[in-house]
Each structure stands twice: as C-alpha cells, then as structure tokens.
Amino acid sequence: MQDIVALVQDPAAWVALVTLVVMEVVLGIDNLIFISILTNKLPPESREHARKIGIGLALVMRLALLGTVAWIVQLTNPIFEAFGHGFSWKDLILIAGGLFLVWKATKEIHHSVDVDDHKEDLVGAGKEVLKMSFASAIGQILLLDLVFSIDSIITAVGMTPHLPIMVVAVVAAVTVMLIAATPLANFIEKNPTIVMLALAFLLMIGGTLIVEGFGVHVPKGYIYAAMAFSAAVEALNMFAKNARKKKAGGGTTLH
Template structure:
C-alpha cells in the first residue's frame, strides 16, 4: 500500500485529521473504561502495565484493520439469510453482524459479572489476595473487546475520510492521548464505586447497542453518548453534594 504524503500540503487534510482524531478519542472512551475495569482485577503493580499493553493492542488492531480496508468492506457482504418472527422479511447476516453480536454479548456478560462481583463484595477480597485474575486472561479479554470496538472506530474513519494515511495518523494520535490520560481515568473510576457502577452500566448499554446493530436495528449514537454524558454529570454533582452534606440543625421554637 503506497502512501501519498503530498496530501498534507492541503489545509483540508489537517482539518480532517483533527476532526477524525477527536472522533477516535470520543469513540475510545468506552474502550478505556473497559480496560480500566478489567485491569483492576490484577495486582496493583501490574495494572499500569496491563493498561499500556491493552491500549497498544487496540492501536495495533486498528492499524491492522485500516490496512485491510477491502477485507472490512467484504464483511458487509451477506453470508446467509435469517428469517426472524418479528421481521417482515429475512435479512442477510454478514461477517460484521456476527462480530458485533459476539462482542455485544461478551460485553453484556462481562459487565454483568463485574456488577455482581462488586455487589457481592468479592472484588476487595480478590485484590487483597493479590488478584485472582491472571495477566494472560485479562489481556485476552482486552483483545476480544478491542477487536469489537475497533470496527466501530474504523467504520467511523472510513465514513469521514478516504485517505488511509490520515486514518492511521488519527488513530495513533488518539491512542497517544488516551495512553496519557488512561491512568487518570482508571484512578477516578476505581476510587469512586458509584462511578464504576455507572461505567459498567454504560458498557451494558453499549453491548445492547452492538447486539441490536447485529440485527440491523441502528441506534443513533448521539443519543447514547448524550445519555452517558448527562448521567455522568448528574453523578459528579451527586458526588460533590455527598462531600458537602452536613446535618441540618432546626432552630428551636420560642413556644417550646
């Protein structure tokens, strides 16, 4: 694959690069949240290394998919038809549908398990014992979800620009930003149990969205991200309120 570097003499190229980089950062937030939560199952001294490896794998996965644009386009071709009771006509199942379905179910199952663990109080015991999860199993989970999230990222990139070099640079820049702030995000999520529960709920919602997309039921992502942002703002306000909360002392009535 040959790259044409002369495109950078065009100011429009830089606008496209910055726009796509911003979009990749936004789409990568859910990836950071997932990595931060699963890496928290590791002993503390391995968590930073796990996050770095997870984001590096996400970067390699995205670049690999960008270098295989023709293969990604081929995944949109119908493999077989399915006729479901609630649909008027059968629809063709593609390779992309199968990947989204598997990834969505994995995300729902993993997030639900994490919520159950959190509610049962088993997480603290696990961390106290040095972590029950092995480094290899955590990295394997990250690889699986990286592949799923990468498809969303790549399809967005293809829709915005048509130059693979710009796509690759945008992915590298966005990953550099996410690596720089992944530790801050992870510490914030892990320090605040309610934020962690909210993040896990977000991941379940994203998993449901992926499953619906696999059945050709598109959901406007703007609604999803607005709901996530609104919920996060409300929770941050609740956190500030809990910190400032003081008992209310009622004045005694002069008639008492």
C-alpha cells in the same frame, strides 16, 4: 510522497483529520472504560503495565487492520439472511462483542453487589493465580479491542478515503487513550459509585452493539448524550457529598 504533500496542503484533508480524530477518541471511550474496570481487578503493581499492553495491542491491531482496508470493507457484505436481515461478518462480530460486554458487565455488577462472592474470588490468590488473572485480563482486553477496532476502522473508511489520514487519526486517538487510561482508572477506583455507573455504561454499549448487529442503527449521539448526562448527575452528587463532608469537618474544627 507527492500524495502526502498534497494532503498536507489540502484544507479539506485537515478538516477530515480533525473530525476523524475527535470521532476516534469518542469511540475509544467505550474501550477505555472497559480497560479501566478490568485492570483495576489486578494487583496494583500490575495495573499500569496491563493498561499499556492492552492499549498498545489496540494500536497494533488497528494499524494492522488499516493495512487490510479492502478486506475490512468486505466484512459489511451479507453472508446469510435471517429474520429478514442480511447478516455480515461485521454484524456477527458486533453481536458477539455486545454479548460479551453484557455478560462481563453483569458479572462485575454481581461481584460489586455481592461482597461475599467477591471475597471468594480473592481466597487463595497466590502468585500463580495472579499471573492467570493478568493473562485473562489481557485476553479479554484483546477481544474487545478487536470488536472496537473493526467498528473504528469501518467508521474511518466511511469518513475519508485517504489511508494516511486514518493512520494519523488512529495513532492520535490511541495516544489520548494511553494518557487518560491511568487517571481514569484511578478515579474509578477511588469512587465506587462511578464503578457502578461505568458498568451501566458498558451494559448500554453492549446492548447497542447487539441491536446494531441485528440491523437497527442507534445514533451514537444519543448514547454519548445519555452517558454525559448520567456522568454530570453523578458529578453533582459527588460535589454535594464533598461539600457536606467539608461543612461537617469545618463545624468540628472551628474554635
């Protein structure tokens, strides 16, 4: 209890907490985009439930991993060497997660472009198939939660040695994800071009995880700057499109 009081009274601890919360929220964007795209493929009545389960599992997993911080840190120790690089369990997890993201994003892009292929997926989608789809969605969310959670916890350990600060930061970040999940998913669903942009983001994130697994450090600032620039360009396109629609509609309704 005295340690908690000391942390509350320490300005450096508050700075570390705010910094870590911001970083955890930013790192959670990747996970949130994936969850939004995946749950939008479920029946409408199941989507929000799946998002809550997926994000809730992310919270449980991260808190559980925080309880094994000493073991998590050991995941960065090399276990074998190949191509002049010592691979650790963290590297292997990042590579596997990156490959999964690249495969999933590529598959979703193919479904978005090939309308006939997408229709085939919907044929015979009875109640049993929908249940399997829900279970499959949760399973895939859980798999990516594991990859992002380990990366998130290792980042947190590198920023502060205080476990209470890590716990508060993780809970705050996951809470933000929970609040933003449904609005983001609805926005993505209503704007098809955003879906393709989000899938491109997942491809880039997957590629980044793979190269980082091979020991090539990619500054996250470059990745998120590119994502922000692309999102800003798409926002301008959407504003221009809406302006043209309003102008055309206004021209026909004026007397």
